[in-house]
Amino acid sequence: QVQLVxxxxxxxxxxxxxxxxxxxxxxxxxxxxxxxxxxxPGKEREFVAAITWTGAGTYYADxxxxxxxxxxxxxxxxxxxxxxxxxxxxxxxxYCAADPRPYGISTMTLKDGYWGQGTQVTVSS
Numbered sequence: 001q002v003q004l005v006x007x008x009x010x011x012x013x014x015x016x017x018x019x020x021x022x023x024x025x026x027x028x029x030x031x032x033x034x035x036x037x038x039x040x041p042g043k044e045r046e047f048v049a050a051i052t053w054t055g056a057g058t059y060y061a062d063x064x065x066x067x068x069x070x071x072x073x074x075x076x077x078x079x080x081x082x083x084x085x086x087x088x089x090x091x092x093x094x095y096c097a098a099d100p101r102p103y104g105i106s107t108m109t110l111k112d113g114y115w116g117q118g119t120q121v122t123v124s125s
Contacts, residue, residue: 002027002114004096009119012086016123020081022096022116029077033099035108036070036081038092038121045095047106049081059106064090086123093118 008020020036035050049070050059058070069082079096099105099113 002029002032002098004098004114004116006094006096006116006119009094009121011122011124014086014088014123014125016086017082017084018086018121020083020094020096020119020121022079022081024077024079024098027098027114029098030074031100032113033101033105034070034072034079035097035099035105036079037095037097038090039095039118040089040092043092048094050105051079083121086121088123088125091121091123093120 002024003026004022004024006020006022008018012018031053033052036048037045038048039045047061048064049068051070051072055072067085072079095118096116097113099108
């Protein structure tokens with residue numbers, strides 16, 4: 001069983017930056033592909049970014065490409081999401097996810113892996 005705890009959310013003005021962290025425990029972190037998802041009020045949860053277990057591959061939603069960067073430190077069992085040039089439409093609860101499957105992380109559901117409790121990101125205009 002993997003436990004994931006997100007941190008780093010908060011309130012920021014449009015154009016600003018935030019760095020989210022997700023600390024993992026209880027499993028072999030380096031064997032999981034990791035991802036960030038987000039859910040805005042009244043909307044479905046959506047994929048934001050993913051990184052392979054080695055860190056060699058990264059993937060992004062078109063809406064955040066060029067502004068967000070996902071990274072991981074397997075020695076610290078932590079995955080990060082650096083968010084720059086934030087927009088009001090980035091406002092959401094951001095969730096960290098760990099996927100034990102080799103493929104399909106961008107479409108993973110709640111039953112496919114492990115999820116954190118989420119951290120709120122609010123971008124004011």
